[in-house]
Amino acid sequence: MLLRAACMRAPAQSFILSLALAGAVLASPAAGQEPASPPAPQPQGAAPAETRIGLIYRVQPQPSSYDAEAPPEDEGLAGARMGIADNNTTGRFTKQAYALDEAALSEGGPSAAEAARALVAKGTKYLVLALPADEVLAVADAVKDTGAVVFNAAAPDDRLRGADCRKNVFHVVPSRAMQADALAQYLTLMRWRKIFLIVGPNPADKLYAEAVKNAARKFGLKITAEKPWTFGPLAKARGDTPTRAEAMVFTRGLDYDMVVVADEAGDWGDYVPYRTVDPRPVAGTQGLVATTWSPVLETWGAAQAQNRFRRLAGRLMRPLDYQVWASVRAVGDAATVQKGSDPAAIAPYLTDPAFSLPAYKGVSLTFRPWDHQLRQPLIVVQPKMLVSVAPEQGFLHQRTPLDTLGTDLPETTCKFP
Amino acid sequence: MDRCVKAGLGLAVLAGLTGGMAGGAQAYTVYVSNEKGNSVSVIDTATMAVTATWKVGRRPRGITVSKDGKEVFVCASDDDRIDVLDAATGKVVRSLRSGPDPEQFILDRSGNPLYVANEDDSQVTIIDIEKNKVLAEVPVGVEPEGMGLSPDGKILVNTSETTNMAHFIDTKTFQVIDNVLVDARPRFAEFTSDGKFLWVSAEVGGTVSVIDVATRRVVKKITFKIPGVNDEAIQPVGVRITQDGAKAFVALGPANRVAVIDAKSFEVQKYLPVGQRVWQLAFTPDQKLLFSTNGTSNDVSVIDVAAEKVVKSIPVGLLPWGVAISPH
Numbered sequence: 001m002l003l004r005a006a007c008m009r010a011p012a013q014s015f016i017l018s019l020a021l022a023g024a025v026l027a028s029p030a031a032g033q034e035p036a037s038p039p040a041p042q043p044q045g046a047a048p049a050e051t052r053i054g055l056i057y058r059v060q061p062q063p064s065s066y067d068a069e070a071p072p073e074d075e076g077l078a079g080a081r082m083g084i085a086d087n088n089t090t091g092r093f094t095k096q097a098y099a100l101d102e103a104a105l106s107e108g109g110p111s112a113a114e115a116a117r118a119l120v121a122k123g124t125k126y127l128v129l130a131l132p133a134d135e136v137l138a139v140a141d142a143v144k145d146t147g148a149v150v151f152n153a154a155a156p157d158d159r160l161r162g163a164d165c166r167k168n169v170f171h172v173v174p175s176r177a178m179q180a181d182a183l184a185q186y187l188t189l190m191r192w193r194k195i196f197l198i199v200g201p202n203p204a205d206k207l208y209a210e211a212v213k214n215a216a217r218k219f220g221l222k223i224t225a226e227k228p229w230t231f232g233p234l235a236k237a238r239g240d241t242p243t244r245a246e247a248m249v250f251t252r253g254l255d256y257d258m259v260v261v262a263d264e265a266g267d268w269g270d271y272v273p274y275r276t277v278d279p280r281p282v283a284g285t286q287g288l289v290a291t292t293w294s295p296v297l298e299t300w301g302a303a304q305a306q307n308r309f310r311r312l313a314g315r316l317m318r319p320l321d322y323q324v325w326a327s328v329r330a331v332g333d334a335a336t337v338q339k340g341s342d343p344a345a346i347a348p349y350l351t352d353p354a355f356s357l358p359a360y361k362g363v364s365l366t367f368r369p370w371d372h373q374l375r376q377p378l379i380v381v382q383p384k385m386l387v388s389v390a391p392e393q394g395f396l397h398q399r400t401p402l403d404t405l406g407t408d409l410p411e412t413t414c415k416f417p
Numbered sequence: 418m419d420r421c422v423k424a425g426l427g428l429a430v431l432a433g434l435t436g437g438m439a440g441g442a443q444a445y446t447v448y449v450s451n452e453k454g455n456s457v458s459v460i461d462t463a464t465m466a467v468t469a470t471w472k473v474g475r476r477p478r479g480i481t482v483s484k485d486g487k488e489v490f491v492c493a494s495d496d497d498r499i500d501v502l503d504a505a506t507g508k509v510v511r512s513l514r515s516g517p518d519p520e521q522f523i524l525d526r527s528g529n530p531l532y533v534a535n536e537d538d539s540q541v542t543i544i545d546i547e548k549n550k551v552l553a554e555v556p557v558g559v560e561p562e563g564m565g566l567s568p569d570g571k572i573l574v575n576t577s578e579t580t581n582m583a584h585f586i587d588t589k590t591f592q593v594i595d596n597v598l599v600d601a602r603p604r605f606a607e608f609t610s611d612g613k614f615l616w617v618s619a620e621v622g623g624t625v626s627v628i629d630v631a632t633r634r635v636v637k638k639i640t641f642k643i644p645g646v647n648d649e650a651i652q653p654v655g656v657r658i659t660q661d662g663a664k665a666f667v668a669l670g671p672a673n674r675v676a677v678i679d680a681k682s683f684e685v686q687k688y689l690p691v692g693q694r695v696w697q698l699a700f701t702p703d704q705k706l707l708f709s710t711n712g713t714s715n716d717v718s719v720i721d722v723a724a725e726k727v728v729k730s731i732p733v734g735l736l737p738w739g740v741a742i743s744p745h
Contacts, residue, residue, distance in 0.1 A: 090580035358601035358621040363649040
């Protein structure tokens with residue numbers, strides 16, 4: 001005889017959750033199952049209190065022709081769904097239920113700030129943003145007086161952790177400074193001290209290059225050459241596009257150990273490896289990257305998350321999925337300990353020393369009180385394999401080695417009111 | 418456990434009489450699962466050498482031995498099954514329907530059923546190993562892993578790594594009766610032999626919670642501090658407590674140490690240097706030796722329990738994960 005100790009299991013929940021439409025107010029489907037399952041772990045309770053978490057994002061435009069690496073339409077969203085499912089699995093034992101509000105922005109539709117205000121008006125007090133920096137600020141300011149808590153899962157801009165910091169925003173995505181510091185630590189470890197920096201035409205590329213220069217100063221590396229990329233999106237070019245000879249020779253006659261490319265849009269960085277005149281490795285936004293997640297990460301329990309994600313989304317987990325997942329889990333983890341999800345209690349708890357988020361990095365992740373940046377190890381990874389993990393051994397800090405990545409307390413320009 | 422130890426002592430007495438054993442200790446067979454080697458290394462404690470390497474299913478992790486010592490059970494996590502090996506030949510004689518991604522398990526005190534943590538599926542599966550039949554599936558938190566059984570066999574405890582709880586399960590009704598929140602990423606649950614306390618390690622939290630079983634409250638949180646080792650590298654996983662309740666041993670992962678703890682005062686007494694990324698621990702039935710699996714150095718360390726010293730390291734397969742010891 002097969003005894004079923006409860007009628008609902010996680011995959012079924014996530015299926016129901018995935019049916020939840022953007023903005024629809026639902027009696028929580030997950031919660032609805034709870035009273036019906038008699039052997040619930042704490043049988044005395046009424047229906048669990050529901051916590052709604054909103055994801056505001058923009059569906060990535062699909063490529064006009066075949067692109068093996070095109071971002072999937074549910075990038076980030078699938079991570080939110082997994083985070084909600086994980087929160088609900090835990091919530092079964094704590095009498096807490098979670099539901100996702102999906103707000104996909106579109107051309108001509110409501111702005112990010114309007115979408116945020118609408119969600120908060122409906123009682124959604126946690127907003128996860130997969131949006132650029134300007135929209136993060138717009139949302140943060142729009143919901144400033146509502147007590148809502150905002151998670152920045154996508155914008156790496158250092159100014160959001162510096163002069164433009166906001167007290168109601170928590171940054172789960174690592175800043176550019178953290179990414180560049182992680183890479184610089186690896187270069188230091190390898191004694192590859194001379195960098196050839198190639199900078200793309202977009203403003204974000206210049207910010208990334210700026211972070212690399214700061215990291216070089218911080219870790220004693222040298223930018224021995226710097227050139228702008230002026231040859232167009234060659235990584236997006238087809239095999240039958242005429243070869244741009246000047247793009248292959250502009251690396252001639254330089255003295256460097258490693259190329260660092262600054263191409264956040266992914267337009268040309270992947271064109272550079274194996275095309276430099278001198279045989280040199282490539283890192284930065286392409287090649288060897290410092291990031292939060294990669295499908296090849298399997299240690300610290302990551303293999304379980306990879307499997308769970310693949311079963312749920314039917315594809316591999318990407319950094320944005322991980323960052324959104326971690327945002328949703330931060331709410332869940334804090335609510336478990338606080339025994340409730342009132343943002344007035346959760347927001348201060350996120351920077352409390354007792355808060356710690358296990359997120360498949362071998363150490364627990366915490367938020368820096370001075371700028372609300374999530375402290376985290378970054379993986380230094382090439383497309384097929386984990387190469388290293390920052391902070392590297394030997395980089396010490398009086399607080400935690402994790403604070404060797406990014407802007408430290410003495411340097412911060414963030415001033416919370 | 419009681420009966421196991423008595424049997425072991427009986428054999429030790431017998432061995433003493435026949436005088437056939439090196440150093441007066443009983444010879445046991447140690448089985449080590451190699452997570453990336455897809456194999457089980459077999460070690461004879463008389464010679465302290467690997468005598469055989471057996472092929473098993475993919476990603477072998479949890480490992481245990483049947484009560485009579487004749488069969489070895491191995492979680493083949495990536496094959497979603499448990500392989501049952503003939504301890505005499507090392508051949509897989511049958512596979513159990515474990516549910517998806519079995520990671521750790523524990524045998525009932527009577528030798529049947531087997532309680533299995535299904536890591537990818539947020540449940541514990543209870544299997545009748547004679548009939549190869551699933552008796553129950555109990556929903557637990559995200560990424561269930563550690564499995565502990567009270568000495569009287571009445572309470573099963575599962576730890577869920579992402580939910581960060583110890584779930585108390587009644588082994589008669591297969592219902593979750595309580596949940597205790599512990600620190601981040603609980604990996605292992607071990608009862609004291611008097612059944613009064615449950616020790617739960619938290620890998621990312623860096624602590625061991627001691628839970629009063631009667632009140633289900635955390636009465637002590639054991640922390641660790643090792644000079645010259647980052648706090649972040651201290652990641653408690655395997656926990657073993659001696660039968661007399663005097664000493665506890667805790668494997669500290671990438672700190673490459675096993676902590677020796679006074680199990681009464683909860684004071685850490687010393688740190689024994691072992692191989693790299695130490696995870697699971699197992700006593701020989703006479704409790705004279707403790708074996709640790711060291712994942713990244715691909716070996717096991719052998720600890721003399723009375724002397725609190727590492728006496729040997731033995732190379733095994735790729736990424737050793739679990740260890741189980743037969744009385745035979």
